[in-house]
Amino acid sequence: MCMIQHEDKILLMNRPDKLGFPGFIAPGGKVDFPESIVDGAIREVREETGLVVRDIVFKGLDEFCDPADGLRYMVFNYLATSFEGSLLDHPPEGELLWVKIKEAMELPMQDWFKRRLPLFFQEGTFEYSFIWNSQTNETIKETKKQYGVDIQELTLGL
Template sequence: MSITYKMYTMCMVQDKDKVLLMNRPDKMGFPGYIAPGGKVDFPESIVNGAIREVREETGLIVKDIVYKGLEEFCDPSKQLRYMVFNYLATSFEGQLLENPPEGELLWVSKEDALKLPMQDWFARRFPLFFEDGTFELSYVWDENRDQTLDKTERQYRSKSSISL
């Protein structure tokens, strides 16, 4: 049985103390508030996939974009590895779409964002976008038993932030 790899992006768009989230309806899957993102098209680069997804879902063109980390889910019973490459964009141009395709868009303070209804995995990942360095979250998941079999959760701090 061959292994299937699925590659996605997520890009948190930040404007001073606010972030842009979209409220995905149930019919879209992953209902609740979430950052823009989606599938990486072959053969585009992962960062270009993130920039494209933000533009398609919000109308904004992100400028200053920084890689923040990887979250992946592996399901051995399906031979599936689902990878999400996460970015933070702190500048952009353009106007928000009036009728966004993935759900209503909302600028919300970072402080209030976690009070909104959202998926548990997104709530867990949310603060990591704003911490120094990068993160790596990896979960081996058994969908049939609805159980995590193994996990790796790491943060890598930049050397400039390490005190001696």
Template sequence: MSITYKMYTMCMVQDKDKVLLINRPDKKGFPGYIAPGGKVDFPESFVNGAIREVQEETGLIVKDIIYKGLEEFCDPHTNLRYMVFNYLATSFEGSLLENPPEGELLWVNKEEALKLPMQSWFARRFPLFFQEGTFELSYVWDEKTRETLDKTERYYSLAPVQQH
């Protein structure tokens, strides 16, 4: 049995109380507001893929970037494992592109972002970028019936620092 692995990144760019989102048009797939991201090129690392995707889609070069977690979808009928490695960037340099390739760029107040039209999976993941620690979300998904067959959701706090 052959399994197809697709590996992507998503990087939430935060500037104080605002986040940078892309308003993706229907023709691009995943319409609505979403954070920058895309396919990881072989053999680049996941974090370098996230940095590159942010620069290609927004023009910004992210600096302080931290790993937030993994969300994956597995379809047992097509043998597809679709993995998204998620990051949060809290500093950057450069300026926004005038004609971004993936859709209109918009700085949005973090507290207002979930009121915007977006994919349900992105709305579910959105608050996790800002929580302490990391997450691991794994869904067994039947694309034909559009049903979740199984799920694992784990949230990991940062380990306490040992005092000497």
């Protein structure tokens, strides 16, 4: 996943229900073998938005594990503060909108994305891990770590 920031705005896409994970979200997707994680993030941004991101910075890792299914889903999160190109006229994943950072949390979005959104704009990196039961949709264990962040900053949010 790659959050794209331009001044006081971020680029979000409004995913329709038919594509899964409906609501506002940052661009991202799966990594194609054998590309690197960062190359996959840059490619996904280009495919979904038309933009080529520059000055990309790793912000953190978010992982979800379901022991019953043997599933581990990892999301590598990046922030890009410069880019080239123009937005696609007909983006494949949903409508693209530049949104003020301070207003983004008011938009409809998945809970996991809402939890992660402020972390893109804080100093340091994060590592979140959730073990859950997909059949009951219950979190069994969660681990949340933030590195290089002043504890006062965490209480400020966006």
